Amino acid sequence: xxxxxxxxxxxxxxxxxxxxxxxxxxxxxxxxxxxxxxxxxxxxxxxxxxxxxxxxxxxxxxxxxxxxxxxxxxxxxxxxxxxxxxxxxxxxxxxxxxxxxxxxxxxxxxxxxxxxxxxxxxxxxxxxxxxxxxxxxxxxxxxxxxxxxxxxxxxxxxxxxxxxxxxxxxxxxxxxxxxxxxxxxxxxxxxxxxxxxxxxxxxxxxxxxxxxxxxxxxxxxxxxxxxxxxxxxxxxxxxxxxxxxxxxxxxxxxxxxxxxxxxxxxxxxxxxxxxxxxxxxxxxxxxxxxxxxxxxx
Numbered sequence: 001x002x003x004x005x006x007x008x009x010x011x012x013x014x015x016x017x018x019x020x021x022x023x024x025x026x027x028x029x030x031x032x033x034x035x036x037x038x039x040x041x042x043x044x045x046x047x048x049x050x051x052x053x054x055x056x057x058x059x060x061x062x063x064x065x066x067x068x069x070x071x072x073x074x075x076x077x078x079x080x081x082x083x084x085x086x087x088x089x090x091x092x093x094x095x096x097x098x099x100x101x102x103x104x105x106x107x108x109x110x111x112x113x114x115x116x117x118x119x120x121x122x123x124x125x126x127x128x129x130x131x132x133x134x135x136x137x138x139x140x141x142x143x144x145x146x147x148x149x150x151x152x153x154x155x156x157x158x159x160x161x162x163x164x165x166x167x168x169x170x171x172x173x174x175x176x177x178x179x180x181x182x183x184x185x186x187x188x189x190x191x192x193x194x195x196x197x198x199x200x201x202x203x204x205x206x207x208x209x210x211x212x213x214x215x216x217x218x219x220x221x222x223x224x225x226x227x228x229x230x231x232x233x234x235x236x237x238x239x240x241x242x243x244x245x246x247x248x249x250x251x252x253x254x255x256x257x258x259x260x261x262x263x264x265x266x267x268x269x270x271x272x273x274x275x276x277x278x279x280x281x282x283x284x285x286x287x288x289x290x291x292x293x294x295x296x297x
Contacts, residue, residue, distance in 0.1 A: 030080050040080045043261070045290070047073060048268035057104075058127030062095040065120055069094075069163055069229070073265070074101025077161065077290070081225045084108055086158040091143040091216050092197075096124030098161045099136040103128075111136040112151050114143045117191045142195040143212045152219055160216045163229035164209055165198030166243060206250050214254050217295060226257065226293040229265075231285060244289040256297040263290040 010016060015023040021035030032040070047070070049056045051063075055072030062068040074097045078088055084107025090098040093113025102111035113136065115121050121138050128135040137151050146152045193199065197208050213226065220226060228251070233241035248259050265288045276282030 029083075031083055032080065037080075040076070043263060044266060045263045046266045046268060049073060050269040053269070057100060057131055057133070061123045061126045061130070062097070064123055065095040067094070067163065067165075069097035071097050071100035071104055074098050074161065075104040076101075077227055078102055078105045078109065078159065081159045081227065082109060083158075087111070087155055088159045088161060089152065089155075089157040089216060089219060090114070090161050090163075091146060091212055092162050092164045093120075093124075093138060094163065095120045096127065096136075096138060097163075099124065099138065100127065100133060102136055103134040112139070112155065112157075113137070114139045114141055114146055114149075114152070116140070116142055116193055116196055142193075144195065144208075144215070146212075146215055147218075155219060156221045157219050158221055158224050160213075160220050160224070160226040162213065162216070162227070164212075165196060166205065166230060166233075206246070209247070210250050210253060213251055213257075217254055217257055220295045222295055222297060224295050225260075226251075226295070228291045228293070229288055230291065231288045234282065234285075244291060248291060251291075251293060256295055257293050258296045260292045260294050262292060264288075265290055 010022060013025045015025060017023050017033050021033035023031070023033045030037075049070035049072060051059050053070070053072075056070045058071075059068065078086070078098075078101050082088060082105075084105075086107075086109050088098060088102050088109065088111040090111065090113040093099065093115040096113060096115075099111045099113050102109050115124075115138060118140055121140055124138060125135065127133065139149055139151065141149065191198070197205050197212075200208060213228070216226065228247065230244050230247055232243045235241050244262070251257060252259055267286055267288070270284075270286040272284050272286070275284060
């Protein structure tokens with residue numbers, strides 16, 4: 001290709017990044033090329049972060065938590081929604097998947113997390129020490145108190161990521177993959193604290209979640225994104241339990257926060273089990289919803 005043809009292809013804003021594709025200098029969201037951007041906007045995200053996968057760093061420490069997210073998954077989200085100097089906040093930090101993902105994303109990114117349970121913070125610190133990973137800021141407190149901490153109140157964040165405990169989902173008996181991973185069928189609530197959303201009724205949960213996400217919203221920059229993970233409950237007679245739809249409706253009550261779409265995360269590391277056999281259909285839920293909102297003011 002001649003220099004003239006190459007220049008025409010790139011235009012005045014294009015930067016040739018080789019196999020990565022063409023980067024547009026007008027991109028204010030992230031540092032991805034158009035080719036990489038297209039991949040992320042696929043509505044179905046298929047991964048396979050098994051318990052032994054390198055990308056699932058420190059799982060032997062982090063699996064004390066009922067629902068630890070693979071740090072590589074969090075890294076990919078962070079790389080799409082922030083530039084290399086981005087600031088990320090997680091109000092339900094658990095064992096630090098978001099903070100580990102921030103460190104893996106690199107650059108000058110910084111993350112702040114809040115977690116209610118001390119043992120989860122200690123597990124995160126163990127991973128950082130064992131794997132020589134940069135330690136981010138982890139605050140032990142109820143997220144409802146986030147604005148009393150200068151690390152949160154004094155920072156404008158580019159991205160908020162939340163994987164909250166969903167009502168009493170984890171207080172139920174473990175089955176399937178969770179039973180296999182933990183070698184135990186006993187219920188595994190997140191904490192015994194009353195402030196834990198995982199110990200609330202569904203009605204209390206929705207109110208508490210909206211309150212915490214509204215507080216997080218006040219620290220999110222204009223045009224910044226909020227990413228929320230959720231998984232539906234199994235449907236019951238008289239209740240379809242479409243949790244993801246209920247959360248979209250609930251968080252859309254926050255003035256200025258607009259739902260922009262979802263990615264369905266298909267976790268290939270999950271095994272299938274014959275639930276309901278031989279009596280009735282019971283779905284294997286091997287996917288989660290990644291709900292994406294933006295601050296439009």
